[in-house]
Amino acid sequence: MQNVRSCEVCGVTFFSQENLSRHRRVVHRILDEVAQNPTGNFRESCPVCHIRIKNVLDLLEHASEFHEFKGKVKHKEFLSFSEFERWKDELEQKHITSWVKRGVTGSEKAFYSYLRCNRSPNTKKRNRPPRRTAENSQERRHGSMSRVIMQGSCTSFLNVKRDLTSGVTSVEYCLEHFGHEKEPQKLRLPWPVKLEIAAMLKQDMPVAEVARILQIQYNDTRKRQHWVTTQDVKNVAANLKANPQMYERRRSTSPEPLFKTELDPLGASIVVEFFKEEPCSTLNSSDYRFIGKKLGPIRSTAPGADSVGSSMLDAFIKEEPVSTASSTGRKLSPIEAKRVCSDGVRMFSLAAMPDGKGFALVEQSSRKNAREDVS
Known part of the structure; x- marks a missing residue:
């Protein structure tokens, strides 16, 4: 009796290998060398017709051509990786989806990460072959092992490229899902x-x-x-x-952070806060500026940062014209500072914002000045 060969995709039987190969090429567009080892050559599987497909872009093209699926590949660029992460979080909330990392590659200039819809299976190749049993041994002899159906893949993906020099992050992505509904209970x-x-x-x-x-x-x-x-x-x-x-x-910063710090080039910690100018301020005309102040306990951890960092900080902060320290640039002792304040010089203090998020410099006039204004 002549051996009967069946198509691993649709199950149609043929009496010759030539007819089966022609059927694969014409109907399913599958080459013979791929059909002989579909699991090893294809990482993706169509969730509708279960055809093995090489990558997600080919899956998207296949779904558009044969299943009337409308999905588009888009591109976007961000100035920093953190900006991309914020954009990704917003999309996950809006589109009821989760993208998980399936692979990473890198070089000296860029780092690449490949994110897929969490409903897509993890298609990493396994070095260990499947366990041989009496059942699959018989299937191997009849060449029907390829009929094992994989879990269908989804077309939604994010391919991210992060430039290690500039931090610019570009992403190639598809937001449309194929083969499943949006089910929030199945998200991560x-x-x-x-x-x-x-x-x-x-x-x-x-x-x-x-x-x-x-x-x-x-x-x-x-x-x-x-x-x-x-x-x-x-x-x-x-x-x-x-x-x-x-x-x-991995916990984010405290709900009510005392300071927001950064490291200067010397390694000393700098307090960075936004300060909105008051109408009577003599600072620059810009609405916002950075105010930098050293943190004493952390400053000592950077050798040599005290002397050099002070000069950098003095150049960074614009002195008030009425300040007596503007000509010398030296630090005032507690006694001198108290005397200057008592003479009516404007003084500022760090106060919490009303909403509890961040701090601002607030001008505080002395009681002496207040009495003089009244008189």
């Missing part, structure tokens, strides 16, 4: 929500109670937070127990 749990869960677990709250509180707190059914389950809480609890320092290290 955002990191801020994990921090909330960890904080409640540290207070010894029951797992079920934590899940119930979050479901009530986030009543928007389009958000992943609303679909928090007890299993999500258990996963965070297990991670918190195994790696508690991660939740401290």
Whole structure:
């Protein structure tokens, strides 16, 4: 009896290899060398017809041509990687999706990362072959191992290129999804929500109670937070127990930060705050400027930063015309500072903003000046 060969895509049978090969090329556009080892040559799989496809761009082209799918590849550029991350977070919230990293490459000049929709399978090649059993041994003999269907891939992706010199980040992306609906309950749990869960677990709250509180707190059914389950809480609890320092290290800045610091070229910490000028200010005419002040405890960690950093700081801050230290540039002792303030010189202090977010310099007139104005 002549051997019957079947197409691994549609199941149509043929009595000759030549007819099967022609069918693959004409109907499915699959070459023979690819069809002989589809899993090793194709990383993607169409979620509709299950054809193996080389990459996500080919999948997008295939879906547009054969399945009337409308997806577009777009390009965007950002001045910094942090700006790109903010844009990505906004898109994930707006489009009810999550992009996860599937691969990275790099060179001396640029770093590349490849993000896919979280509904796409991880298509990394495995070095270990599948376990041989009596069932698949028979399939190997009849050449039907290729009929094993992979999980379908999604067309949504982000290909990110980060320039290591300038920090400019460019992204090639597709926002349209193929093969699945938008289901927020299947998204990955955002990191801020994990921090909330960890904080409640540290207070010894029951797992079920934590899940119930979050479901009530986030009543928007389009958000992943609303679909928090007890299993999500258990996963965070297990991670918190195994790696508690991660939740401290990756925690964002305190809700009410005292200072926002940066490092100058010498390694000394500089306090950086925005200061809005008052109408009577004698500073420059710009609406905003940076005010820099050294932090004493951190300043000592940079050898030689005290002397050199002071001169840099003096040049950075514009002195008030009425200041008695403008001619010498030296620092005033506590006694001298008190005497200058008592003579009616304008003085500023660092005060918290009304909304609790950040600090500003506020002019404070002495009581002596106030009495003189009244008289």
